[in-house]
Amino acid sequence: MHDVRGVLCNEADERRIAAGAERRGEVERRRKMVKPKYSLWTPGPVDVPVELLKEMVSPLVYHREGAFAAIYRSVVKGLQRVIMTKSPVYVLTASGTGAMEAAVANLVSPGDKVVVALAGKFGERWRELCIRFGGYVDELVRPYGESIPPEELERKLRTNDAARCVFATLTETSTGALNDIKAFGDICRRLNRILVVDAVAGLGVDELRMDLWHVDVVVGGSQKGFAVPPGLSFVAVSPRAWEQVERCRGARYYFDLRQFRRWEEKGQTPWTPAVSVFYALDLALKRINRKGVIQVWRARKAIAEFVRGRIAAMGLELFPQRPSNGLTVIRMPEGIDGTKVVDYCKVHHRMLFANGQAEMRGKVVRIGHLGPVTKQEVTKALAAFASGFRYAGGRGR
Amino acid sequence: MHDVRGVLCNEADERRIAAGAERRGEVERRRKMVKPKYSLWTPGPVDVPVELLKEMVSPLVYHREGAFAAIYRSVVKGLQRVIMTKSPVYVLTASGTGAMEAAVANLVSPGDKVVVALAGKFGERWRELCIRFGGYVDELVRPYGESIPPEELERKLRTNDAARCVFATLTETSTGALNDIKAFGDICRRLNRILVVDAVAGLGVDELRMDLWHVDVVVGGSQKGFAVPPGLSFVAVSPRAWEQVERCRGARYYFDLRQFRRWEEKGQTPWTPAVSVFYALDLALKRINRKGVIQVWRARKAIAEFVRGRIAAMGLELFPQRPSNGLTVIRMPEGIDGTKVVDYCKVHHRMLFANGQAEMRGKVVRIGHLGPVTKQEVTKALAAFASGFRYAGGRGR
Incomplete structure (x- = not known):
């Protein structure tokens, strides 16, 4: 098996090898292609400021080592300030949808009743995720373009005592509508529910004050208001939500927040993170928090x-x-x-x-x-x- | 809620804002920190060649648009040549562990029997993943440092007719041991099993010929043999494995390969991909395939x-x-x-x-x-x- 000197080659392999002998020119031509035409x-x-792109040219630090821990902690601190929370924020190597899955997989056990407030594609994604992870979804639907009236959410919750988690969207990217998360937070706190907010598109753009507004879980991504390339997303988890995470029986591994909590003490992530995107995110957060x-x-x-x-x-x-x-x-x-x-x-x-x-x-x-x-x-x-x-x-x- | 001019500010917020007024110096000082000291x-x-790092400075293309599709298809074609397969390869925004989860979540239904051959940390990760997703694991364990003897795998499979999927590791990074995937492939084909190989560390380094060796699923990552920053991983899926994916009843969403297959026709991924890492991976694959x-x-x-x-x-x-x-x-x-x-x-x-x-x-x-x-x-x-x-x-x- 070790001897690769043609012993195991068949004809198809040989053709592949021949095809591999490309002219150097192809690579150089392609480099032009990457330059977007718009x-x-x-x-x-969104367009990434060139200083943030340049951050990613830095050589990699090792993710099981002090230099990464310093960057990780700086990013978490920066995120806490933007999200306005004292709760831990976990950074995932995944798109915003991955962070949404992390929220659902860690909060919703098979058979759980949940409420989803939706009026667009991304609200529908909450519904879809909850169903996939075994939740019974009681949905509060409004037509596209509308925001969810808080009083309707309250009515819905009063008729559904069993639903512990409420899933909502700060900025519904498919319609451009903003929801009144502050009012949702008041209602959920009064009725003792866990409010989970998709703030992927809204974070750093639309007002959101996690702790002050009694939001339990906030989900965000790197490529929206922070103007960083995609590749990282985050989940902020309140102490109340943590109790739910610990009780949750759903199948999860890559997005298991208990693993993230364990590694966070060392300033590390359980799995190899997208280190280069961390560099850019760190600078972006520093810029936002400076202002x-x-x-x-x-x-x-x-x-x-x-x-x-x-x-x-x-x-x-x-x-x-x-x-x-x-x-x-x-x-x-x-x-x-x-x-x-x-x-x-x-x-x-x-x-x-x-x-x-x-x-x-x-x-x-x-x-x-x-x-x-x-x-x-x-x-x-x-x-x-x-x-x-x-x-x-x-x-x- | 829209009026952010101090109306909703409390004292803690004010302190945060004051703390936000940092001197520009901090950001510049930090830039030195990113430079690793080793x-x-x-x-x-691994250390990323500077030309690959520089690829990531290119502005972002939109992932729902033709320019991204061209890069996506080029990356998939490049991966197929490296993995030596005609089967589709799906590119995930996640670490190698995410791609391992994708394999398990799409192949193992709750209650399924599976065989895991393991002799190190990454083999143990297969076991852990299979258990988390509801599989009954029949494990073939050898001490750390050993490779799995193919004849033992054959014996194990002959005593376990019900286990359809077999999970193995090409290069066990924790011990440096290589497994004889070619022999595993022969055995699995003869006994009609689906062979799933973690090639995260071995891809592009140790010999692996997916189609010729009858491997059904190959899992890899960007930050190993390709010398690209972490952030992307891949799953190659044979037609036989696809039948299993379609039957699988496990909970999955972000890693649902059926979604990836649907979007792949357009040269897109279902969720926002780590576009910058795609740039670097594309060039890395072109270099490998040129040779x-x-x-x-x-x-x-x-x-x-x-x-x-x-x-x-x-x-x-x-x-x-x-x-x-x-x-x-x-x-x-x-x-x-x-x-x-x-x-x-x-x-x-x-x-x-x-x-x-x-x-x-x-x-x-x-x-x-x-x-x-x-x-x-x-x-x-x-x-x-x-x-x-x-x-x-x-x-x-």
Whole structure:
């Protein structure tokens, strides 16, 4: 088995080897391909500031060693300040969906009753996850574009004493709607429930104060408001939620938060982490916390209000009732295909907006401004949108 | 809730905000911290060639768009050539353990009987995962340092008709031992079992021919033989294994391979991938396949034989019976503490070797040479090891 000098080669192998002898040119040509032909105005991932990208060129530290522990602890501390919590935050090498799974797999035992408040794709993801992990889902559904009225959540919980965990979404990326997590937190605390919030898209953008608002679990990701490349996500877990985690009988291993807690004492993760993304995340958090997250919310709010003002001035309507400050979702008027707008802007302005997802495709256009974008940049993006909108047959005022 | 101008601030918040007003200096100081004080001679992660690190500075492409699909397909094609398979390969944003979980969660239904062949930490991880996901594990255990004799695997399988899946390890990183996967493949094909191989540490280093050797599932990671930063891992799945995946009733979502198959048609992943690591992995695979993986195995073998020769010349013994070409695990003689050797080399030579894990701590020293290291570099590392060994009280010949 060790002797690889052709002994075990068959013809197919030989062909593969021959094909392997490529000209060096191919690699160099490809390097151009990576350069994207557009700037990202999608609601995550967002364009990463070049200083953060450059962090990732640093050589790797070993993840079972002091130098990594220092970075890990710095990232956790930074996240605690952004999430406004004293509870531990665990950093997973996974996308935001992985962190959502971590929340469900560690809180929901097979047969548990749970309440899911949903009005969009990402609320539906909570439902799907809870079902997959054996939960009985009592759902509170509102039409796309709406936010969940807190009084309806309260009514739902009063009719369902058995559901211990409540799953909600801060910023529903599919519709651009923001939920009133503060009110949800009050209700859940009063009725003794565990409130789990998907803040993947909202963290560092829309206001969220985990401890003050009585949120028990907050889930986030690196590639949204922090403007870091994707690859890391996080789960913050309150002491009340920890009791539930310890009781949970669900199948979990990679996302087992008990393992994360054990390793965290050493400043390590149980499994090999995406070290390079840690570097970028650490710098991004330091930048946010230098300003203070409240200042960052304020800056994002100013940008969002500016965008909403311009959209209104064009005579267009927002899709959500109560919009997030991280993205602006614009309802396309009858007869205007949003897909055309998106495609036009990509080709002619090298700006990538997001289409609606699934059945929303063509009916809305989503402009992301989660990251540290300036008014000048947003103005250009809006001009591009306006020209795309006219191209698709729209009439601006 | 939207008005963040201090309305909801309490005192603790104000303190946080004040603390947020850090001097710019802190960020700049930290940037020095990231620079590791050693080169990595651990059996993964390994030092990443600077050209691969630089790939990650490229701006992000959007993962729901053609430019990403081109990179995704290029990576999958590259992996298929390295793994020597025509079967699909799915790329996960997770560490190697995540890919191991993907294999178990998609193959093992609660109540299933499985066979796990193990002789080290990573074999034990298969066992642990199978148990967590509800499997009944019939284990074939050999002492640390040994490889699993194929005839024992055959005997085990003949006494256990009900176990459909067999879990094994190509390169057992905790002991440095290599298993005879070719023989396992023959046995499993003859006895109609599904062979699942953890090749995380061995891929691109130790010989493995998935299709020719009748391996059904191969699991790998980015940060080992490919010398790419951690963050991505992969699962290659044969058509026979797919039948099992479709029958599997286990709880899974983030690692649900059926979702990966559905999205793969578009050249996409179901969840946001670690795009930057994809860039580096793509270039790494192109480099390997330009040479041809068989040539790469040969180069790694030459390095490994060189290291083993030097270790023998020092009068030291290898820990494994049948060593991998990716790492050399050296048994410390009575009275010599391997921890001292590792610490000395880290401080005085700025080279990081790996200690033994858990109960092996101090009893072995592990030198990783998984990546594209040269004879010159290895010679320096061995000189460092020799001086550390003398420092710890060892007597070289």
